[in-house]
Amino acid sequence: MTDKELMELLQSMSLEEKVGQLVQVTGDALGENGQITGPLGSMKLNDEDKANLGSILAINGAEKLIALQDKQMAQQPHHIPMLFMCDVINGFQTIFPIPLAQGASFDPEETSKCASIAAMEASAAGVHVTFSPMLDLCRDARWGRVMESPGEDAYLNSCMARAMVEGYQGTGKHGPVDREHLAATVKHFAAYGRPEGGRDYDTVELSERTLREDYLPAYAAAVDAGARLVMTSFNTLNRVPSTGNRWLMRDILRGEMNFDGVLISDYSAAEEMVNHGIAEDLSEATRLAMAAGLDIDMVSNCYVHHLADLVRKGDISEKDLDEAVLRVLRLKNDLGLFENPYKAACPEKEREITLCPEFRQEARISAEKSFVLLKNEESCLPLAQNESVAFIGPYAMNHEIFGTWSVPADAESTATIRQAIETMGISNATFCQGSFLMDNDQRNRFGQTFAQDIDQAEKWLEEAKAAAADSDKVVLCVGEMNSQSGECGSRATLRIPECQQHLIEEIAKVNSNIIVVLFTGRPLETKEITKYAKSLVVVWFPGTEGGSAIADVLYGISEPGGRLPMTFPRTATQEPIYYNQLPTGRPNPSGHDLPFLNGYIDEETTPEYCFGQGMTYTTFSYSKPEISGRTLKKGGKATLSVTVKNTGKRKGTETVQLYIHDIAASVSRPQKMLKGFRKITLDPGESASVQFEITEEMLRFYDINMQYVSEPGKFDAYVGGSSLCQDKVSFTLE
Ligand code: GLC
Numbered sequence: 001m002t003d004k005e006l007m008e009l010l011q012s013m014s015l016e017e018k019v020g021q022l023v024q025v026t027g028d029a030l031g032e033n034g035q036i037t038g039p040l041g042s043m044k045l046n047d048e049d050k051a052n053l054g055s056i057l058a059i060n061g062a063e064k065l066i067a068l069q070d071k072q073m074a075q076q077p078h079h080i081p082m083l084f085m086c087d088v089i090n091g092f093q094t095i096f097p098i099p100l101a102q103g104a105s106f107d108p109e110e111t112s113k114c115a116s117i118a119a120m121e122a123s124a125a126g127v128h129v130t131f132s133p134m135l136d137l138c139r140d141a142r143w144g145r146v147m148e149s150p151g152e153d154a155y156l157n158s159c160m161a162r163a164m165v166e167g168y169q170g171t172g173k174h175g176p177v178d179r180e181h182l183a184a185t186v187k188h189f190a191a192y193g194r195p196e197g198g199r200d201y202d203t204v205e206l207s208e209r210t211l212r213e214d215y216l217p218a219y220a221a222a223v224d225a226g227a228r229l230v231m232t233s234f235n236t237l238n239r240v241p242s243t244g245n246r247w248l249m250r251d252i253l254r255g256e257m258n259f260d261g262v263l264i265s266d267y268s269a270a271e272e273m274v275n276h277g278i279a280e281d282l283s284e285a286t287r288l289a290m291a292a293g294l295d296i297d298m299v300s301n302c303y304v305h306h307l308a309d310l311v312r313k314g315d316i317s318e319k320d321l322d323e324a325v326l327r328v329l330r331l332k333n334d335l336g337l338f339e340n341p342y343k344a345a346c347p348e349k350e351r352e353i354t355l356c357p358e359f360r361q362e363a364r365i366s367a368e369k370s371f372v373l374l375k376n377e378e379s380c381l382p383l384a385q386n387e388s389v390a391f392i393g394p395y396a397m398n399h400e401i402f403g404t405w406s407v408p409a410d411a412e413s414t415a416t417i418r419q420a421i422e423t424m425g426i427s428n429a430t431f432c433q434g435s436f437l438m439d440n441d442q443r444n445r446f447g448q449t450f451a452q453d454i455d456q457a458e459k460w461l462e463e464a465k466a467a468a469a470d471s472d473k474v475v476l477c478v479g480e481m482n483s484q485s486g487e488c489g490s491r492a493t494l495r496i497p498e499c500q501q502h503l504i505e506e507i508a509k510v511n512s513n514i515i516v517v518l519f520t521g522r523p524l525e526t527k528e529i530t531k532y533a534k535s536l537v538v539v540w541f542p543g544t545e546g547g548s549a550i551a552d553v554l555y556g557i558s559e560p561g562g563r564l565p566m567t568f569p570r571t572a573t574q575e576p577i578y579y580n581q582l583p584t585g586r587p588n589p590s591g592h593d594l595p596f597l598n599g600y601i602d603e604e605t606t607p608e609y610c611f612g613q614g615m616t617y618t619t620f621s622y623s624k625p626e627i628s629g630r631t632l633k634k635g636g637k638a639t640l641s642v643t644v645k646n647t648g649k650r651k652g653t654e655t656v657q658l659y660i661h662d663i664a665a666s667v668s669r670p671q672k673m674l675k676g677f678r679k680i681t682l683d684p685g686e687s688a689s690v691q692f693e694i695t696e697e698m699l700r701f702y703d704i705n706m707q708y709v710s711e712p713g714k715f716d717a718y719v720g721g722s723s724l725c726q727d728k729v730s731f732t733l734e
Contacts, residue, residue, distance in 0.1 A: 001333050001338045001339075006326065006329050006330065006333060007326075009078060009080075009329065010322060010325060010326055010329060012078065013077075013078060013325070014077065015308050015311060015312070015318075015321075016048060016052055016308060017052050017076075017077055017078065017080075018321055018322070018325045019052065019303055019304065019307045019308050019311075019321075020049065020051075020052020020053055020054055020076075020304075021052070021054035021080070021325045021328045021329065022054060022295060022296050022297055022303050022307065022321075022324055022325065022328065023049070023052070023053055023054060023055075023296070023297055023303050023304045024053075024054070024055040024056065024057055024085070024264065024296050024297065024298045024299065025043060025045070025053060025056055025057075025299060026056070026057055026058055026059075026299055027056060027057075027058060027059040029043055029045055029050075030050065030053075030056065030068070032056075032059055032064070032068065034057075034058040034059040034060075035058035035059075035086075035087070035407045035408070036058070037057075037058055037087060037267060037487070038267035038268055038299060039267075039268065043299070043300075043301055043304060044301075044305075045304065049304055050075070051072075051075040051076055051077070052076060052077075053072065053076075053082060054080070054082060054083065054296070054328055055082055055083035055084070055085060055129075055296060055328075056068070056082055056083075056084060056085070057084075057085045057086065057131075057298065057299070058085075058086055058087070059084065059086075060084070060086050060092075060122065060125045060126060060127055060408055061125055061126060061350075062124060062125050062126045062342075062345040062346055062347040062349075062350045063347050064126070065084050065125070065126030065127075065342070065345050066126065066342050066345050068082070068084075069081055069082060069084075069341050069342060069345075073341060080329075080332070081332060081337040081338070081341035083128050083129055083328075083331065083332060083335075083337070084126055084127050084128050084129070085127070085128065085129040085130070085131060085185075085264075086122060086127045086129075086130060086131070086408070087130070087131045087132065087405050087407075088118050088119070088122045088127065088130035088131075088132055088168075088182065089130075089131075089132045089134065089148060089403070089405035089406070090102065090114070090118070090403060090405065090406065090543065091114065091117070091118045091121075091363070091406060091409065091543060091544070092118045092121040092122040092125065092127075092354075092408060092409070093121050093125075093354040093355050093408060093409050093410075093413070094117060094118070094121060094354070094355050094356075094359040094360060094362075094363050094409075094543075094544050095363065095402045095403075095406045095409045095414075095543035095544045096114040096117075096118070096362075096363050096366050096367075096543045096544075097366055097367050097370040097403075097540055097541065097542050097543050097546075098147045098148065098403035098405075098521060098540050098541045098543075099133070099134060099147070099148050099149060099150055099160075099403075100146055100147050100148070100149060100150065100151060100521070100522070100540060100565055100566065101367075101370035101539075101540035101541070101542065101562070102114065102150065102160065102366065102370060103149070103150030103151040103156060103157070103160055103565030103566075104151075104370045104371075104372055104538075104540070104562035104563060104564060104565045104614070105366065105369040105370045105561060105562055106156065106562075106563055106565075106655045106677050106679065107369050107561070107679060108159045108160055108162065108163035109163065110365070110366050110369055111160055111163045111164060111167065111366075112163040112164065112166055112167035113167065113362055113366070114167065114362065114363075114366050115132075115133075115163070115164045115165075115166075115167025115168045116167040116168070116170060116180075116181070117359050117362055118130070118167075118168070118182075119167065119168045119169075119170065119180060119181045119182045120180045120353060121350075121353060121354055121359070122182055123179065123180055123181065123182055123343065123344035123345075124180075124344055124345070124346055124349040124350040124353055124354070125345070125350050125354075125408075126342065126343070126344075126345030127182060128177075128182065128183060128335050128337070128343055129182060129183040129184075129185060129228070129229060129331075130168055130182045130183070130184060130185060131185045131187060131231060132164065132168065132184065132185065132187075133150075133160070133161055133164035133165065133168075133184065133186065133187075133222060134148040134149055134187050134188065135149065135150070135157055135160075135161050135186060135187070135218035135219050135221075135222055136148075136149050136187075136188055136191070136192045136193030136215075136233075137149065137151075137152060137153075137154060137157055137191075137193050137194075137214055137215050137218060138151065138152060138193035138194075138566065139152045139193075139194070139566075139567075139575075139576040139577070139578040140193075140194070140195075140198040140575045140576035141198070141494055141522045141523040141524070141566065141567075141568075141569065141572070141575055142197070142198025142199075142490055142491055142492060142494065142572060142575050143193065143195060143198040143199075143200065143490050143522075144200055144445060144484075144485045144486050144487060144488060144489025144490045144491070144521070144522070145192075145193070145200065145485075145486065145487055145489070146193070146485070146521070146522045146523075146566060147403050147404070147485045147486060147489075147521030147522060147540075147541070148403075148405060148486070149193060150218070150565055151565025151566045151611075152565065152566045152567060152578045152579070152580075152611060153565070153579075153580070153611060153674050154213070154214050154215075154217040154218060155217075155673070155674045155675060155676075156565060156674060156677070157217070157218035157221075158217050158218045158220075158221035159221075160218070161186070161218045161219070161221040161222040161225065162221050162222065162224075162225045164184065164222070165184045165186075165222050165225035165226060165227045166225055168181060168182045168183075168184040169181050169182065169183060169184050169225075169226060169227070169228070177228065177334060177335050178336075179336075179343065179344040180344060183227075183228035183229060183331065183334075183335060184222070184227045184228060184229070185227065185228070185229035185230065185231050185264065186219050186222040186223060186227045186229070186230045186231070187230070187231035187233070187266070188231055188232065188233030188234065188235075188242075188266055189219055189230050189231060189232055189233055189242060189248070189249075189253060190211070190215060190216060190219060190233060190237060190242060190248055190252075191204050191206055191211055191215040191216075191233070191235070191237055192204070192233035192234065192235050192242075193215070194206060194215065194576075195235060195490075197490075198490050198491075198492075198575060198576075199490050200487065200488050200489070200490045201234045201235065201488075202235070203235065203236055203239075204235045204236060204237050204238075205238055205239075206237065206238065208702075208706065209667070209702045209706065211237070212702055212708075213701060213702055216252070219257070220257050223253070223257045223258070223259045223261075224257070227261065228261045228262065228331055228334070229261050229262045229263070229264055229331070230253060230259060230261065230262075230263050230264070231263075231264050231265070231266055232245075232249070232263065232264070232265045232266055232269055232294065233266060233269070234266050234269050234272065236276055240278070241269070241272070241273050241276045241278060242269070243265045243266070243269040243270050243272075243273060243288075243289055243292065243294060244270075244273050244278060244279070244285070244288035244289055244291070244292050245292055246291055246292045246293070248292075249263060249292040249293045249294070250292065250293050253293075254293060260327070261327065261331065262295045262296060262327050262328055262331050263293055263294055263295045263296070263327075264294075264295060264296040264298055265289065265294055265296065265297055265298045265300065266298060267298050267299050268298070268299050268300045269298070269300070270285055270286070270289045270294065270297045270298075270300040270302040270303070271285055271300040271301055271302050272300075273285040273288055273289070282300075282301055282302050282305065282306050283306045283309070283310065285302050286302040286303060286306040286307055286310055286316075287310055287315055287316060289302060289303075290303075290307065290310075290316050290320055290321070290324070291316075291320075293324075294324075295324040295327050295328055296328065307321070355413055355544070360544060360545050361545075363543050363544045363545040364545035364548050364549045364552070365549075366543075367539070367542040367543055367545055367546050367549035367550075368549045368552060368553055368558045368559075368560070368561060369561035369562060370539075370540060370542065370561070370562045371537050371538065371539050371540075371542070371549070371550070371553055371560035371561065371562050372537065372538040372560060372562035372563060372564055372613075372614040373535070373536070373537045373560040373562075373614060373615040373616065373617075374526070374530075374536045374537070374538060374564075374568075374609050374613065374614065374615065375530050375533065375534070375535055375536040375615075376534070376535045376615055376617075377534040377535065378534055379617075380473065380513060380515055380534035380535040381515055381535045381537070381553075381554065381556070381617070382553075382554060382555055382556025382617055383473065383475075383515075383554050383555050383556070385426060385555060386428070387428070387472040387473055388428040388429075388430075388470070388471045388472045388473075389426075389428065389429050389430075389471055389472065389473050389474070389475055390429075390430045390431075390432065390464070390467040390468045390470070390471040390473075390474045390475070390511075391417060391418065391421065391429060391430070391431045391432070391474075391475045391477060392431075392432045392433075392434040392464045392467065392468060392474055392475070392476055392477070392503070392507060393432075393433075393434045393435065393476045393477035393478045393500065393503065393517075394433060394434065394435060394436060394437035394477070394478065394500065395417065395437075395477035395478060395479060395517070395519050396416070396417050396418055396431050396432065396433065396434070396475075396477040397416050397417070397418045397431055397433065398416055398417075398437075398477075399411040399412055399414045399416055400481075400482055401414055401416075401482070401519065401541055401542055401543070401546040401547065402414070402482060402541055402543055402544075403482060403485070403486065403521055403540075403541040403543075404445070404482055404483055404485060404486030404487070404489065404521070405486060406543070409544070413544055414543070414544050414545070414546060414547060415544075415545065415546075415547040415548050416547045417431075417475075417477055417517075417547045417550050417551060418431045418547075419547060420547040420548040420550065420551035421551050423548070423551075424551055424555065426551075426555070430467045430470075430471065432460065432463050432464040432467050433460045433463075433464070434460055434461065434463075434464040434476075434500075434503045434507070435457060435460060435461065435464075435499045435500050435502065435503040436450065436452050436456075436457060436460075436497075436499050437450070437481050437497065437499075437500075438450040438452075438481055438484075438497050438499070439452070439497045439498050439499050440452045442484075442497055444481055444483035444484055444489070445483050445484065445485070445486055445487065445488045445489035446483060448483075452499065457499065461502075461503065461506055464503065464506075464507060465506060465507060465509075465510050468507045468510050468511040469510040469511060471511065472513060473511070473513040473514075473515060474507055474511045474513060474514050474515070475515045475516075475517055475554060476503070476504055476507060476514060476515070476516045476517065476533070477517045477519070478496055478500045478503070478504065478516060478517070478518060478519070478529075479496055479500075479517075479518045479519030479520045479524075480496065480497075480519065480520045480521060480522070480524065481497075482519075482521065482541050484521070485520070485521025485522050486521060489521070491522075491572075492572065493525075493572050494522070494523065494524045494525045494569065494571075494572040494575075495524065495525050495528070496518075496524060496529065501528060501529075504516070504529060504532050504533075505532060507532075508532035512534075513534060514532055514533040514534060514535075515533060515534065515535040515536075515537070515554070516529055516530070516533040516535065516536045516537070517537055517539055517550060517554070518536060518537065518538045518539065519539055519540070519541060519542075520538065520540060520541075521540070521541055522566075523564075523566050523567060523568040523569060523609075524568065525568075525569065525570065525571055525572065525608070526568060526608055526609070527570060527608055537553065537554075537560055538562070538564075556617060556650075559616045559617050559618075559650070559652055559653065560614070560615070560616065560617075561616070561653055561655075561679075562614050563612050563613060563614035563655045563657075563721075563722065564609055564610065564611055564612060564613045564614060564722075565611070566578075566611065567579055567607045567609070567610060567611050568607055568608045568609040568610075569607050569608060570603060570604055570606075570607060570608045571603060573603065574603065574605075574607065577607050578611065579610055579611035579612070579672060579723040580611075580670035580671065580672055580673055580674075580723075581670065581671065582668045582669070582670060582671070583668065583670075583671050584598040585598075586598045587671075588605050590606075591604040591605045591606030592604050592605070592606075610722055610723045610724050611674075611722070611723040612655070612657050612674070612721070612722035612723040612724075613721075613722040613723070613724065614655070614721075614722070616650075616652040616653065616654070617648070617650050617652060618646055618647075618648025618649065618650040618651070618652035618684065619646075619647045619648040620644055620645065620646055620647060620648075620652070620654045620682070620721060621644070621645045621647045622642055622643070622644055622645075622719065622720055622721075622725075622727055623642055623643035623644075623645075624642075624727060624729070625640055625641070625642045625717065625718075625719045625727055625728065625729045626640070626641050626642070626729060627639070627640050627641075627694070627717065627729045627731050628640075628641075629731070630730070630731050630732060631731065631732050631733075631734055632694065632696060632699075632731055632732065632733045632734065633696075633733075633734050634696055634710070634733075634734065635696055636695075636696060637693050637694060637695040637696070638693075638694045638731060639691050639692070639693055639694070640658065640691065640692045640693075640694055640717050640719065640729065641689050641690065641691045641692075642656070642689070642690055642719045642727075643687050643688070643689050643690075644656060644680060644682065644687065644688055644689075644690055645682070645685075645686070645687040646682035646683060646684055646685060646686050646687075647685075648684060649684050650684060651681065651682070651683050651684065652681070652682065653679055653680065653681040653682075654679070654680050654682070654721060655677055655678075655679050655721065656677065656678045656679075656680055656690045656719065656720075656721070657674060657676070657677045657719070657720060657721065657722065657723070657725065658674070658675050658676035658677065658692045658717065658718070658719055659672040659673060659674055659675065659717070659718040659719075659723060659725065660672070660673050660675045660694075660698065660699065660715060660716070660717055660718075661673070661715065661716040661718070661728075662699065662701070662711075662713065662715055663713060663714040663715060663716065664713055664714065665701065665703070665711050665713060666703045666704035666705075666711060667701075667702075667703060667704055669701065672718060672723055674723070675692075675694075675698045676692045678690050678692070690719075692717075692719070694717060694731070696710050696733060697710075699711075699715065699733055710733060711733070712732075712733050712734055713732065713733060714730060714731075714732055715730065715731055715732070715733060716728040716729070716730050717729050717730075717731065
């Protein structure tokens with residue numbers, strides 16, 4: 001349709017039709033069963049409400065959506081097609097590592113490939129829009145949704161943001177989202193990742209400077225990459241719920257970020273403004289949401305029951321309503337739905353490409369790139385094929401290795417670690433359950449608990465100890481349950497279940513060659529684990545080919561490619577803890593000096609493992625960094641170079657990281673800020689020079705007057721294999 005035709009359509013629509021375009025429901029409102037991603041409310045739709053519906057979420061399947069579209073268009077007065085939206089977060093049927101793990105890969109190109117495959121599978125299944133990428137910067141591992149974010153750093157998250165949007169949408173800015181791609185939704189705008197206490201949906205209080213410096217950049221990068229939708233967040237930001245926050249939505253998002261796409265609320269977030277205490281009733285909540293520029297109201301009783309009345313009463317202008325409806329119609333038009341309401345839905349294509357070998361191979365590669373090797377004493381890894389190995393633990397033979405946002409996928413499509421090892425033809429491996437996954441009284445994010453059979457637990461433990469005693473090495477496959485993280489999966493502790501801790505300690509009594517493979521959706525406390533282990537590799541929730549990827553990495557067929565995208569604390573009580581904190585007036589670099597220094601009397605201030613940290617099966621050395629000029633002029637740039645050498649015996653890939661420290665400015669600046677990274681693969685003994693451009697632009701920040709500027713002064717540029725790097729070169733900005 002041309003814009004003229006869209007305007008004519010808009011002008012011919014009734015008020016009720018216009019409202020309908022702004023209402024989104026779950027499938028159960030139409031008698032369809034789909035994924036439930038929020039509290040099941042009761043929307044009480046009448047037939048006219050249903051006939052006018054503009055979009056639906058969490059339903060997929062080509063045949064089902066083709067039929068649903070036909071039914072809907074037949075009853076919609078102008079036969080306007082619906083939008084079908086789903087949470088395609090880290091894959092659709094072929095599941096990739098959770099987004100936090102993809103952040104660990106420090107490989108935006110790989111992430112983009114995963115997003116494009118997810119888009120192909122989902123669009124063949126009739127999906128038009130994905131509620132991804134989630135770009136909430138997160139610094140508190142207690143929050144369950146850290147699994148869904150690329151991590152704690154604004155620069156890394158911004159790189160991943162761009163990569164995911166381009167992977168999903170496949171076209172340049174504002175181009176039509178073609179057949180094999182999805183419209184992307186940036187979420188959750190804004191700063192949802194900083195809830196008080198790490199408790200999901202809790203209050204967010206941030207200075208505008210911290211909001212702009214740390215939390216907004218990744219959203220802005222995704223909008224700049226052309227994301228077609230943005231989703232509001234559940235939280236209040238400085239006491240104003242995002243969904244009714246005019247400053248955030250109209251001034252920042254639509255004004256400064258120049259976003260002209262569709263703004264959709266999170267699930268029932270509009271009506272939750274009553275709970276937040278800024279709306280007395282749903283009618284007031286409706287008015288606030290529309291005033292903030294909310295286009296689509298997801299699963300709430302606001303727009304569907306109150307918007308038309310407010311327009312009739314003149315409390316909301318029909319002009320504002322028309323602007324919102326036109327943005328939704330434009331999105332449908334850009335997706336080509338007026339010409340082909342089924343877009344790419346195709347049962348045959350869906351069957352042909354879902355979980356095809358090429359997609360599985362990419363899932364395997366992306367998993368290997370995401371694993372983080374944090375300890376490897378005596379080169380306990382990689383395993384030799386002639387070593388006898390006991391694989392023990394609740395994840396040794398477990399298909400449930402997806403993250404929690406992988407609902408359409410079938411866990412049985414994954415290869416377990418055992419299946420992968422056996423497929424490799426490894427003969428001297430044994431496999432034991434070892435323990436239950438969860439403790440008796442432990443709850444997951446749905447509040448479910450898991451009864452333990454004590455006799456069974458004892459039997460499993462005895463079997464495991466016997467197998468361990470009879471093996472050269474033991475691989476303990478342990479970790480959180482996948483539903484201990486994700487939405488409403490916040491935890492006050494960060495330990496693995498005690499039954500698994502007990503298993504580790506018992507196995508350590510009969511075999512000291514222990515390798516821990518840790519499944520997790522978040523940073524965990526590891527010191528009680530690693531004290532019994534020679535090696536620790538974090539595999540997150542690695543997805544469909546996770547078992548195969550783990551087998552490849554354990555036997556050295558490939559190497560663990562990841563670096564930590566989030567800090568791992570010593571204890572949960574250190575949270576929030578992250579690498580780029582401000583220096584304070586009494587810094588405590590050692591982490592434990594007293595008195596009168598920043599820190600605790602009963603715990604270190606330093607974390608267990610730092611942002612950017614991770615090992616490979618070889619080692620690398622760095623030359624002292626050099627800079628092309630010690631003085632940088634405004635608008636100028638300098639080249640920083642460093643020589644990296646593979647000093648080990650195996651080919652390996654290093655993630656070279658550039659950090660900048662602004663020594664003194666009009667406001668206090670973080671001790672280090674990631675400003676670049678490069679992955680480089682070297683043969684044993686091989687060296688290569690790595691360059692980074694240092695520009696005046698990368699030195700800009702919000703100064704004492706909240707102006708986004710750079711300030712003359714001294715800077716240190718650090719280069720190394722993690723945020724712990726100390727090799728630096730100093731320069732001055734004139
Ligand atoms: C959920 C999540 C959001 C998701 C939406 C639709 O509550 O907060 O990330 O996209 O509802 O499922």
